[in-house]
Amino acid sequence: MSDPVLDIRNLSVRYAGAPGPAVRDVSFTLGRERLGIVGESGSGKSTLGRALMRLLPSAEITAERMQFEDVDLLNATERQMLKVRGRRMSMILQDPKFSLNPIRKCGDQIAEAYRTHFRCRPAEARQKAVDMLEAVQIREASRVYDLYPHEVSGGMGQRIMIAMMLLTDPDLVIADEPTSALDVTVRLEVLRILDGLVREKGIGLVMISHDLSLVRNFCDRVLIMYAGRVVETLNARELDQARHPYTRGLLAAQPRIAGGRGILPVLKRDPAWEEEPAR
Amino acid sequence: MKPLSIRDLSVSFGALRVLHDISFDVRAGECFGLVGESGSGKSTVLSCAAMLWSQWTGRVEIDGVSVQDMSPAERCRTLQMVFQDPYGSLHPRHAIRTVLSEPLKIQGFDNRDARMEQALGDVGLPVDFLDRYPHQLSGGQRQRVAIARALIVEPDVLLLDEPTSALDVSVQAEILNLLAKLRDEKGFTYIMVSHDLAVVDHMCDRFAVMQTGRVVEVLDHDAISSNGATEPYARELIAASLEYERIA
Numbered sequence: 001m002s003d004p005v006l007d008i009r010n011l012s013v014r015y016a017g018a019p020g021p022a023v024r025d026v027s028f029t030l031g032r033e034r035l036g037i038v039g040e041s042g043s044g045k046s047t048l049g050r051a052l053m054r055l056l057p058s059a060e061i062t063a064e065r066m067q068f069e070d071v072d073l074l075n076a077t078e079r080q081m082l083k084v085r086g087r088r089m090s091m092i093l094q095d096p097k098f099s100l101n102p103i104r105k106c107g108d109q110i111a112e113a114y115r116t117h118f119r120c121r122p123a124e125a126r127q128k129a130v131d132m133l134e135a136v137q138i139r140e141a142s143r144v145y146d147l148y149p150h151e152v153s154g155g156m157g158q159r160i161m162i163a164m165m166l167l168t169d170p171d172l173v174i175a176d177e178p179t180s181a182l183d184v185t186v187r188l189e190v191l192r193i194l195d196g197l198v199r200e201k202g203i204g205l206v207m208i209s210h211d212l213s214l215v216r217n218f219c220d221r222v223l224i225m226y227a228g229r230v231v232e233t234l235n236a237r238e239l240d241q242a243r244h245p246y247t248r249g250l251l252a253a254q255p256r257i258a259g260g261r262g263i264l265p266v267l268k269r270d271p272a273w274e275e276e277p278a279r
Numbered sequence: 280m281k282p283l284s285i286r287d288l289s290v291s292f293g294a295l296r297v298l299h300d301i302s303f304d305v306r307a308g309e310c311f312g313l314v315g316e317s318g319s320g321k322s323t324v325l326s327c328a329a330m331l332w333s334q335w336t337g338r339v340e341i342d343g344v345s346v347q348d349m350s351p352a353e354r355c356r357t358l359q360m361v362f363q364d365p366y367g368s369l370h371p372r373h374a375i376r377t378v379l380s381e382p383l384k385i386q387g388f389d390n391r392d393a394r395m396e397q398a399l400g401d402v403g404l405p406v407d408f409l410d411r412y413p414h415q416l417s418g419g420q421r422q423r424v425a426i427a428r429a430l431i432v433e434p435d436v437l438l439l440d441e442p443t444s445a446l447d448v449s450v451q452a453e454i455l456n457l458l459a460k461l462r463d464e465k466g467f468t469y470i471m472v473s474h475d476l477a478v479v480d481h482m483c484d485r486f487a488v489m490q491t492g493r494v495v496e497v498l499d500h501d502a503i504s505s506n507g508a509t510e511p512y513a514r515e516l517i518a519a520s521l522e523y524e525r526i527a
Contacts, residue, residue: 042446074488094315154317175452181362183316184474187517213524214479258504259525263459264452 004054005172005204007031007134009065013044013051016058022047024228030172034198034205036236038213038250039225045208048172048225052083052206053091069171087117089172090165091196095181096157100149106157107133108146110123110164132163136193155186162194166201173198174206179214203249212239212250225272246273280307280356280466281342281435288327289339290320290492298323298492303425307342310462310469312479312486312500314516319489321346321472325438328470329360341436345429359429360402363441365421369413373400375424376409382432401464402457419450423457443478453483476503476520479506488513 006029013023023044028035037045038251050204051058052066055071066073071084101109110129114120122130126145133141136159149157158178165173178194179187198205207214215222215238224232224247232244242248249267288301298320305311314320326332328339328347339346341357349357362368369378373462388394396406402423413421422442429437440459443451459482461467472480477488480503488495488508496513506521508514 035490052504166367184476184523185316185516188476188519188523212448250448253449255452255455257480257521259481261459261475263482266452266456267449 004029004067005069006206007065007067008052009063011048011051011061011063011066012273013047013056014060014062015047015056021230022053022059022228025224026225026228026230028230028233030204030206032202033205033221034195034219036222037206037208037225038212038215038222039200040208040210040250042230043225045225046176047228049176049206049208052174053085053089054078055091082118086113086165086170087168088170089174090168090170092158092161092165092173092175092178092230096149096152096154096161097181099161099265100157102149104148105145106147106149106152106160106175110145110160110167113164114167128167129163132167133160135197136160136163136165137189138163143257153186154182155190157192158182158190162197164188166197166203168202169201170203170270172204172206174208176208176211178207180209180211195220212247213254230272231273231276244273282307282309282321283328283342283436283468283470284327285324286338286340288324288335288339290323290327290332290335292405296325296492301337301489301492301494302406303487303497304493305449305468306484307464308466308468309485310471310484312477313470313489314474314479314486315489315495316387317474318491318518319488320492322440324489325440325472329358329438330354340504345477349446352386352525356432357436358432358434358436358438359434360438360440361422361425361429361431361442361466364424364445365418366413366445368425368492369421371413373412374409375411375413378424378428379409379431381513382428386432388432394431396465398431401430401461405451408414412428416470417450419453422446422454426454426461430465431466436468436470439469441472441474444474451478458482476517477524480504488516 003046009027011026012021014021026048039045051061063074107129111125114128115125129146130141133144134218138144138159207215207219216236219236222234222236225232226246232247234242252265255264283305284376288298290298301324346354354365379398380391383391383394396436399406400407404423443454471482480500485498489499490512494507496508496510498508502508503517506515506517
């Protein structure tokens with residue numbers, strides 16, 4: 001792949017005091033595409049996302065290569081990272097209730113993301129934030145700018161979060177379960193807005209999710225993680241042809257509307273999955 | 280098997296009315312779903328029926344007896360609740376033995392050891408789990424313990440508040456299978472709160488759609504796949520779930 005946004009080779013992450021690594025020997029490259037990372041809780045998918053952002057100060061991170069464009073993420077100083085984080089790579093978190101500052105206006109928080117990285121007058125940052133709110137399809141953006149997080153709904157909060165993260169025109173966005181805290185009626189709307197902006201701006205997206213079928217539709221490629229390792233890499237469209245028994249088990253265990261009411265197939269875990277090479 | 284009926288259940292928190300004249304009937308042995316957006320009052324209905332919150336008006340009857348007229352002990356023998364988050368609903372410093380023996384002591388059951396072993400067996404856990412603590416169990420195992428704690432007093436009605444939404448799909452499948460099996464074996468009547476219509480379609484016979492503290496419509500589970508709802512909000516909710524499932 002020419003000019004990848006991310007090039008990761010044999011990344012392992014071990015939390016301080018943990019008996020084993022939470023992420024083991026993960027390798028992938030990411031271009032200007034949408035990559036899904038799927039797995040159960042505890043499979044290391046969020047740890048991987050945080051390691052890419054260098055948000056795990058106490059964890060031991062090792063890799064052969066961990067390159068984000070021209071930045072060597074393994075050896076970059078925290079000072080360098082401050083210029084990268086929120087500017088060139090940013091992260092959308094799961095629940096806007098817990099990830100927005102409750103005592104500051106939503107709009108000011110968005111504008112802050114801009115002013116941290118660009119010198120400009122406050123009025124200019126405000127205008128940027130209002131424009132971005134409109135880009136995530138919030139009506140009456142200048143009114144919403146002055147609202148506090150408790151005054152907006154979950155779907156709107158997550159759109160505010162997206163606005164904040166895309167305002168600085170990053171090259172890489174990591175979305176960690178961006179819609180799992182939202183009601184199903186607004187989930188698709190938020191996903192479509194994120195998807196539209198990511199495509200329009202040519203951003204590399206890493207979408208972390210436990211929901212295989214969601215990732216199928218909003219990603220180009222999918223990494224399946226189990227016990228800290230990537231067990232299978234698939235084109236999202238070919239998810240139904242997954243060969244790994246873990247991937248197939250996850251797909252089968254999901255109840256479906258009008259899927260009959262028989263006993264759901266239960267995943268039978270094989271210890272060999274933890275060691276065998278990725279497919 | 281006992282039926283449950285709710286009539287004109289209303290709740291106000293100060294000036295704020297959170298439930299407006301909720302009425303529905305659950306047949307004996309039925310699994311009845313409650314769906315709706317967050318904040319629509321689904322869980323509040325369960326809290327009221329279980330008398331975890333007692334400041335309400337209206338009637339909740341199980342087999343013709345009002346839950347307000349039951350003594351606490353009688354009420355707990357009649358209905359039990361399983362909560363959403365198995366990480367939060369077990370006491371972190373109580374061994375599973377304590378978790379399961381306490382309701383037996385309170386209710387004055389005999390043969391406690393045999394009953395605890397039976398309950399663990401019913402939810403598919405080995406007997407030596409009695410001496411474990413919650414932090415030594417996975418999320419799915421904890422939810423099994425929470426279900427064992429509920430069924431150990433041999434209730435008639437189980438109130439399930441999003442019993443699988445904190446769990447992975449693979450574990451969710453195990454718990455849903457377990458709940459279906461227990462219903463067949465023991466004839467429980469379930470009320471199940473869920474935000475996932477695929478789970479509701481899989482488990483429930485009928486379900487009520489709630490919005491801002493009101494029951495908008497009561498539907499048969501078949502109405503999901505065909506979107507047979509007539510009320511606009513219920514149609515919108517089902518359509519969103521269908522679309523999510525189709526494209527997703």
